[in-house]
Amino acid sequence: MASDNATRLAVLIDADNSAPTIAEGLLAEVAKYGTAHVKRAYGDWTSTNLKGWKEHLLAQSIQPIQQFGYTTGKNATDSAMIIDAMDLLYTGKLDGFVIVSSDSDFTRLASRIRESGLTVYGFGQRKTPKPFVAACDKFIYTENLAEVTEETPAPKRRSVEANQLKGDSKLMNLLRNAVDAASDDSGWARLDTVGSIITKQRPDFDSRSYGFGKLGELFAATTLFDMDPRSPGDGKPPITHVRDIRNRP
Known part of the structure; x- marks a missing residue:
């Protein structure tokens, strides 16, 4: 998944x-994945x-796009966004799209864009239907964005204790399986x-x-993984490696 600033994104809200x-x-988060060349709100x-x-x-500097509601019960805004997205897709000048909505109507659009080889980032509330979430390469809940902009002190955000994390079997299986899939012969990934x-x-x-600003903080908080920041040399920042403690020699 592309993530440098040269990545050209269209943000459709x-x-x-x-x-x-x-x-x-939202735009601060988008900047992590690329540059918003198009910013429109419908x-x-x-x-x-x-x-x-x-x-x-x-x-x-978001461009408002006017869309009248022509018929009661029909969402003209969704249709306008979808049409514009396809027009932008066919220009061939973009690397990805940011679709901001909690509406399942954009599920097929996200799938279609990905079929063309572009990355789709979705943003919406936790109530967003799972099919739309699954259709995106990455989906960010807007409730998490609110925590960032409110400047809440980091310790207060870390509300989930180690025992709670360990008791979340779905989370632990996800973390362990990912480490196992990425690990070398020594168990480090x-x-x-x-x-x-x-x-x-x-x-x-x-x-x-889960109350943690970074993935490494979440891993460390579980107390079930070893963390090892390794310097690649040449003045470059350390690269963190992680290992399931069950794989210790």
Whole structure:
């Protein structure tokens, strides 16, 4: 999955289905994966329901796309986003898309974009239907973005204790299986490789959902893994390796 700043992304926001307060945290998160060459928010801007978006659109340089609701019960905004996304896809100038919505209507769009070899990042609330989450390469819950922008002190975010983590069998199986899949003969695995494997298996996995800002902090908090930051030399930052303690010699 591409993640350098040269990666060209289109950010398409379903404003009818997203809170304006996520805008800053959203674009800060997007910057981790690439550069937002296109930033558009779709909705009926004549509606008072979207009035809270104005200051955020201006501050983040997001282009509002007007879409009237022509028929009651039909979501014209979704249709407009899908049409624009396909137009942008066919230009061949982008490396990936960011789709911001908690609506399952974008499931097929995400799948279609990925079929063309581009990366899809989804953003939405925890209520987002699983088919849309699974259709994305990576899915980030907007509730986690709120924690970042509120500047909550790190210790307060670490609310899940080691015993609770150990008792989460799904989590532990996910972590252990990923380490096992990425490990060498000595049982050690690069943490970044482990993270990539986890995301492929669970697009919505996020260490922040457990109260930790980074994956390495989550691994360490379980107390069931050895952590080893190894220097590659040449002044480069250390590369963290992880090992299941059951594989100690």
